[in-house]
Amino acid sequence: MSFLWTTFWGKLLMTFLVSMVPIIELRGAIPLAVAHGLDYRIAIPIAMIGNLVPVPFIIFYIKKIFAWIRKKLPKLNGLVDKLERRARSKSETVQKSAFWGLFIFVAIPLPGTGAWTGALIAAMLDMRLKRAFPAIALGVITAGVIVTVVTALGFTIFTA
Numbered sequence: 001m002s003f004l005w006t007t008f009w010g011k012l013l014m015t016f017l018v019s020m021v022p023i024i025e026l027r028g029a030i031p032l033a034v035a036h037g038l039d040y041r042i043a044i045p046i047a048m049i050g051n052l053v054p055v056p057f058i059i060f061y062i063k064k065i066f067a068w069i070r071k072k073l074p075k076l077n078g079l080v081d082k083l084e085r086r087a088r089s090k091s092e093t094v095q096k097s098a099f100w101g102l103f104i105f106v107a108i109p110l111p112g113t114g115a116w117t118g119a120l121i122a123a124m125l126d127m128r129l130k131r132a133f134p135a136i137a138l139g140v141i142t143a144g145v146i147v148t149v150v151t152a153l154g155f156t157i158f159t160a
Contacts, residue, residue, distance in 0.1 A: 005036045008038075012038070015029050015033040015046045015047055017050065018033075019046070019049075019050030020051065020053055022116040023111065025051050026051040026144050027147050029046075029047040029051070030044060030151055031147070031154070033046070033047065034151055040148060044144050051144075054116065055136050056133065058120060059127070059129050063124075066083075083120065084124065086112075086120075087121050087123075091121045091125055098131065099134075103138050103139045105121065105139065106138075106139025106140060106142075107140075107143050107146070108143070114143065115136050115139070118136045118139060122135075
């Protein structure tokens, strides 16, 4: 798949797809895109959009998916339990002030935070999409700015 990084449209597609991957999200997509020569001004919005695409699906369907996995694939119950426990443990912070708690949680670009986990937490807290999505989107934008600044500083340090 490295051939996709050689064309402009391939770089856009790869940035979009990488930003949709859990854990990696835009934290990995922006530096990767820039390292492959994609301009920041293009990489940032593509990564943000890609990072937000899964959010509504997670909020609407994750509980149903977990129930289906429990019923049809009982060997994966441990994984589902682990994901639910993780979301609930992180949800305590968010629960105190739902919108701002979710925003801050998503905005901090560290492992275990981000749009995927934020959407999972929103689903576990039964937050409505119209309340959760703006907080997650604002968090993704903030995380994108932070990642971009850190990426720019890193490239400046290593190329100087």
